[in-house]
Amino acid sequence: MSIQNIIETKVKEGFLALYNIEIPTVEFQATRKEFEGDITVVVFPLLRYKKGNPVQIGEDLGKYVLENVPEITNYNVLKGFLNLVVDDSFYTEFFNTIYSDATYGFISPKADDKAMMVEYSSPNTNKPLHLGHVRNNLLGYSVAEIIKAAGKKVYKTQIINDRGIHICKSMLAWEKFGNGETPESSHLKGDKLVGNYYVRFDQEYKKEIAQLISEGKTEEEAKKEAPLLLEAQQMLLKWEAGDAQVVALWKKMNAWVYAGFDVTYKSMGVDFDNLYYESNTYLLGKDVVEQGLEKGVFYKKEDGSVWCDLTEDGLDEKIVLRSDGTAVYMTQDIGTAIQRVKDYADVGGMVYTVGNEQDYHFQVLFLILKKLGFDWAKQLHHLSYGMVDLPSGKMKSREGTVVDADDLMIEMTATAKEISEELGKLDGYSNIEKNELYQTIGLGALKYFILKVDPKKRILFDPKSSVDFQGNTGPFIQYTYARIQSIIRKADFDYSQPVTIELHEKEKELLKQLELYPETVQQAAANYSPAVIANYTYDLVKEFNSFYQNVHILGEENLDKKIFRIQLSKKVADTIKSAFLLLGIKVPERM
C-alpha cells in the first residue's frame, strides 16, 4: 500500500473523530523542496465540509496523523498545507518490495476484462510514409503499450486505404510511363516507386489541363475533361467490376508498397496484431444502415440517400448512404467498427489514432454508433493529434515538401553516429553492434522529441537544426542509463541482499520518484498521453544525476550503503528501461 493511501485513510478517520464529519477524498501533492516534509495534504478543499481556519484544521489533522500513523515522524502546517515527514524505514521497506519486481508499475489484465483495440498508421497505398505518419505511429504504438501496462489487453490494428481513384492514378501512370519498372530494376523501395508514379500522374495531368486551357476551355472544364483523369475514372470502374487485368496490376503494385511499408515499420519499431483493408471493408456497413432505418436512427430522403439527423445533439445531418446506394466513408467506418467487435469478441472499446482534422468525423461516428445501441460505443476514443509543421509551412506530398520517414530516420542515425564517434566509448564493438547503437540513439532522439509533446499540440519540426541530443532529450536519458550500466558492470560482488540504512537526502528523493511510477502509468493511460511517461522519466533521470553528483557509489566505504546505492541505481535503470519501452524507445548498455 502506498504511503498516500495509508494517510488518506487516517485523515478521513481523523476528520470523523475530530469533527464528526465524513469526507469523500483527500487531496495530496508532493511537498515542495523548500519545505520540510515528503508528502503534503492540501487542507483548503476540506473547508467545504468544515468551515474554519485552515491552519487550525491542518494542526488538528497533523497531530492525529502523527499519533496514529507510525510511518509519520513529524509534521508542520504552512497556510493551508499540512506537510508530513515520512520515516526512512517506510522507504527502505518499500524499496525492498519493489527491488526484484520485474514488472514494477505494471498491472496484468484479469481474465474476464475487456480488451481495447488501438488503431494507428492507416496509410494510403499511393505514397510513402512521411513525418506526419511518424507522429501517428509513435503515438499509436506508445498508447497501445501504455494501455497494456495499465492493465488491459490490447490489439494493435490499422486500416489500409488501398482503393479509390487516387490508387488508380499511380497505377495508370505506371502503366503509361513506367516501361515495366519494378522495385528490383530501379533499386527503389516499393512504396517510393509507386509514390513516384502518383507524383508523375499529377504532373502529366497538369500538362493536359494547361493544353486544354490553351485550346479555349475554362479551367474547370479542363480539370474535368483531361483524358488522364477520365482514364483513371474508367480504371476505377473496371476495378470495382473486378476486371482481371486491373485487379492483377492493383495487387502487384500494392504488394510493392506493403513490402516498402514493412521496412519502414520495422525500422520505426512498430507492429500490428491485425490488418484491415479498405478493399474488404468498404462495402460493410450497408446492412447496418438498413437496421438503423428500421430502428428510426436513420431516415431516407426522396432521392433515396440515407441520413442521420444529429441536430438535437448540436451537430448537422450526416449522410450515411448515397442516393445510388453506395457507401461513403462514414458507412465504411461504422461497418469496420462492428466487424472488429465480431472478429474479437472481447473488445470493449477502441482508440483511433487519427489527425485532428478528422475531429468532426469521429464525433459523428461515435454518436451514430451510440444511437445504434452498441454498448462498446461508450468506450471509443479519438486519439487526436496536431499536425507536424515545417518551418516552410505545411507538408504537401504532391508538392514534394514532405519529410520522408525513411530519410528522416537515416538522417537521425547519421547524426547519432557523428556524436558517438566523438565520444569514443565503443572499443570492442563490432560494426554491426555500432550501427545498431546509432539507430537506437538516433531513433531515441526522434521518438522522444515527438512523444514528449502533448498530442493535441502542433509540432514545429525543423529538419535543419534537427533534434537536440542534450537537455530534455532521449539520448540524455539513454546516456544516464548507459552510465548506470557501467557502474553495475564494475560492481563485481554480491549485492543482492536487502539492507537497511539511514537514507541520504538524495536517496530519499529518488525513492519518492520511484514510488510515483505506477500511478504515472495509470495517469498516462487515462489521458492517452505518452508525454506523461516522457516527463516522468526525465524527472527521474534528473533526480538520479543529482544523486550521482552528490554521493559516491562504488567508492562508498560503508558496505551496506554501497550495496544500497548499487541496488538503487539498478532499480532506476530498470525503471528507465521500462518507461522507455512504453515509448517504444530502446536503451543501450553503452554509448
Next chain:
RNA sequence: GGCUCCAUAGUUCAACUGAAUAGAAUAUCAGAUUUCGGCUCUGAGGGUUGCAGGUUUGAAUCCUGCUGGAGUCACCA
C-alpha cells in the same frame, strides 16, 4: 459565418486536471569536479500565462466577450 482546438521566459516544452514564490531544457553569463563515464552538477538573469471582465478563500487552469492562428462544416477518404 457556425462549431472545435490552440495561445505560458528569446526559443522548445511542463504545471499532478483549481492551490504555496508558474517550473525544466535551450541559449547567455558565472562557478564545481585529485571521484564511479565532463552528453554531469550548482548558481544568475530572463514572465502582466494573447487581451478585458467574471466566479472562487485561491485561476495558466472554470465561465463570458474580444484578438490572433489552425481545423472542419462534401452523395472525397
